[in-house]
Amino acid sequence: MGLKQLRIFKYFSFIIFSLIIINSTFVIAQDGADSTALEVVDSLTLELQPQPATNITAKDTPNDEGGSIIVSWNLSADDYAGGKVTQYKVFRAMLTDGKVGEFEQVGENTAGAESFQDGNVDNDFQYVYKVQAINSFYDENAELKEFFSESKISKPVSSSPQWFKMYTINTLIGVVLLCFFIIFYINQASKGKKLFIRKLAGMEAVHEAVGRATEMGRKIFYVSGLGDMDNMQTIASMTILGRVSELAAEYDTYLDVPVCRSLVMVTAKEVVKGAYSKAGRPDSFQEDQVHYVTDDQFGYAAAVDGMFVREKPATIFFMGQFFAESLILAETGNSIGAIQIAGTAMPSQLPFFVAACDYTLIGEELFAASSYLSKEPKLLGSLKGQDIGKGVILVALIIGVILETFNIWNFSSLFSVID
Amino acid sequence: MRREVPLFITAIVGISFVIQYFIPHPPFSNLSDWFSDWFSIIQACAIVLGALNLMKISFLKVKDKKPDWGYAAVIIVSFLFITIIGLSEGEGFRLPGTKFDWIYNFIFIPLSATMFSILAFFVASASYRAFRARNFEATLLLIAAFFVMLGRVPIGDLLVWFMPEGYQLSNLASWVMNVPQAAGQRAIMIGIGLGVVSTSLRVILGIERSHIGGGE
Amino acid sequence: MSTKVKEILAVVAITIFCLVFYIGKINGWETIEFSFTVSMIVISLLVLSLVWILILTIKGNLIERRIVFLFVGIAVTLPLFMGISQKISSSPEVVSLYESVDALPAGSKVLISFDYDPPSAPELQPMAEAFIQLCFEKNLKVITMGLWPQGPQQANLAFEKVFSSEKLKGRKFEYGVDYVNLGFQTGNEFVVQRMGSSFKSMFPTDYVGNAYNDLPLVKNIKNFSNIDYCFNLSAGFPGTVEWIQIGVDRFGVLLGAGNTAVQAPQIYPYLNAGQLTGLLGGMNGAAEFEKLTEIPGKGTKFMLSQSFSHMVVIAFVLIGNVAFFMSGRKSMLEGNEE
């Protein structure tokens, strides 16, 4: 060790020695845990100890339900690629009557990180934070060595819940606008205003398909897919089932509804029963028309496939959320020569429905189908409202692209949904 | 009562769940958590109905000696078999080494994985019999499918070995997926978004009410 | 001979075949691998039979479904016996996934959600293995969970495989410190939603029953803000879409995804919109990722069969269409072929 280094060493040990004294004199609350690391102070420590993080700030996490505080800091001077800092540890203490309590570690973050979110705090209590810059590594004996330096303590902070997520204001405006259009046109329609709705090929064919089954004296199958009742596609499918079963009741054709979710079974029973009584044939309804098979995707597919092959229905409806089973079902239905009408919002299954079924409702058309089938003006009004929404989106797309292309305004930021 | 209360429940619950998106403050912040718990519990109760329904239909088949009644008996036996074992096994029924786990590994997986894999055969059959270039649209569908299928396996690049790096079938497939395909998907997605909003709204407003038993 | 007798004979023949090879397996027979010449002969035979099908079809009689099935079965099985290797390219979405993981500093916490079950394992398991191994090679901490009940089992299988790999053999990984398997929780997308406020409320214990707070790796993880990277392996619902809608859009996590090929096209718009850092699609995605990470696995092994199967499907579409145009479109559109 050269003379110069020796001098620096002496100089530093003096400072640290005085620090220890100051520490033990003024901060009695802090016990051994912190000072132990300072015991073995040699040149190696000095060399390996990183500079502390600076400018520690803590603030309540905005737009949340409370219980969370964001701690941020400026990087230690030794935090760069290849620098000494490998990690930051964040410590927290509660502040009661102006007195700082015991610090405990609440988390860590990797080198290069400038903040940490502490989600384990209670609302309306005061806290202070400090951050340790850590240099840890395995030495030649494969023992973990750790050196650290501590930052100053942050100003006290407390967390609280907010009543509104400020950054969702654009979403709020958008959704209110869209709902307004829909409700407005529903109103218009129920006042008797005539609205034009284009033909949906699949829905035009429903009467014909049900009629065909009646002529042939065969069953109709209605498959509502794999979704449970917490799925909008299934709910849309149930409303379509209502219209289809009404028709089936009128034509007096047997409608078979195998389902793979118990809740869907319960709902479908309500729907079919309601439709039969609406069509004036409550007695034709049989409880077992709607029956549960199994919750399992392929158990269900195997069973329904078997039913198709053995009972040879004249008409099959596939409406709702479908996955891989769509192909087995549609292909088998096609091979027995049934008329098939399908509708789903699952893009991955659409090509097979398009290929193997006579008519296919694509995406949004599935949601429009029940309105279309009902021919009820109110429901058709909602389609018009949707279209206005679509128009607004088209205009926004065009204006936005022009503005951004010519560097006038970052229009797309209006549609951001994250903070 | 029979119709008004459900409509009321749907409306109130629906509106609260729309609001919870904007308000982080309790109790709104807890709503979706509660719903997920409640839904799980309701689901668990509802499956009793489903299972009873399946048992009833199978049992009637056996009792009336309808055609294929033997298979209905197999359904009943295998259902009871796994249910009794699973329920008696306790909370850790799924851990490796349990009887339930054995049933899962050697009965359930082979069955469902095979059912899944025979889709490959149906795909091939559908390709041969159903995918026809009937018109321009269908032709476009097939061409896109060709390039993607070829571009996504090593053999595709082998077929166009003469093309320079960066212009091979795999690059073309990537382009199709990332550009026109993504544009189409996006249009479908936006459409679905509008459809969902509109249907949800109709349900919440009580205009669409078949889920609680049809029209009137 | 009646059909019935033939069928019984076929079943008997298959049974004997299986028995012979099973007994052979027990007695330590070697696996079979075709030489290059044999492989080429097999390939030519396959091509010839396709030509035969083409001729038959043009003549106006569509071949039976069952022959199509049989052909597919053979064309997918035989390549598994061939020892031909192929050059695997790398698509941008796979590269960007690799780079985003590569950029993570050592010690970062990576959450992997296993949202699939064994039937989808052929596609997703190779991704899981390569991804976990990459994490360990880069000294990242791995936390796994599942939105599907069978997911955590798949995670365990992947860990076992990775620990026994050549590259990591000498190293020790401590459960609870280097990796944790949190297990499965019901509630679909709500699980993700709730993890946004608290992991612990969703996973009070891990897969084997240790309390959350007893696991050093996770005890200080409150929610997504303490996670550096998420990776989701998905075979449907709930899966990548839910992780994007809630994890990314609401809580701002950094997400990469591995999907079954069926799912993947739907994910591209999200990828395009920057909601995902990268995407592995299907077995091809797995093979490309294996190549980038230099961890060869089943994805690479199965690629030859995959190539063959694609060629077969393309051939069938072409044959169907050639016949369709040559024999007049009308008659075939009307006829319900069987």
Place this chain on the structure above:
Amino acid sequence: MDHFSLWLAAFLTLGIISFLYKDNPWYKLTEAIFIGISAGYWVVTLYWDNFYGKFWVNKGEEPTLWIGAFFGFLMLLRLIPKVGWLSRWPLAFIVGATSGLWLMNYFASNIMVQVQATIMPLFSTGYGTGFDADFATIVANFVIFFGTLTGLVYFFFSKEHKGAFGVGAKIGIFFLMITFGASFGYTVMSRMSLLIGRIDFLFGDWLGMIQ
């Protein structure tokens, strides 16, 4: 894996495959086993995970869970025809909550975010970077923009697809078809992978013929 387990798995696997030949007793047997086992599997899973795991274990700490249990109880009342109509309440609850949640989730993720992603400067790699895009990027930007635009036009319900609007819708349908084609290609890929996985089981794990 012992011999019995392996052979059982193989027996069931081949039983399902035999359906490809035709509907036969072997398939019907495996199908029946499949239906029974899978229905039972879900009963067990839902009981332990949902009822026991969610409700029974936590019922003391979380009083709100009782509301769920009450709804579940109402659901079971279907078994008694006289008061069966009460099961509409939990249904109404589920449908209402789903509607509310989906309304917002889809509005945000499918509309807002996708619109945001589609609005981009056509000649730049990002906003405010100047006209710095290369030719390929410019083409891609244009295609994505017009593809999304025309695809949306196709979905208009209240306007006849005629004139300029009809042309838009027509182009839109082309994009949808490319999308379906790509989906088809990927689905083929996926299905074939699964078949390969199964064949690997038969010839690898079971018969030991391949590595």
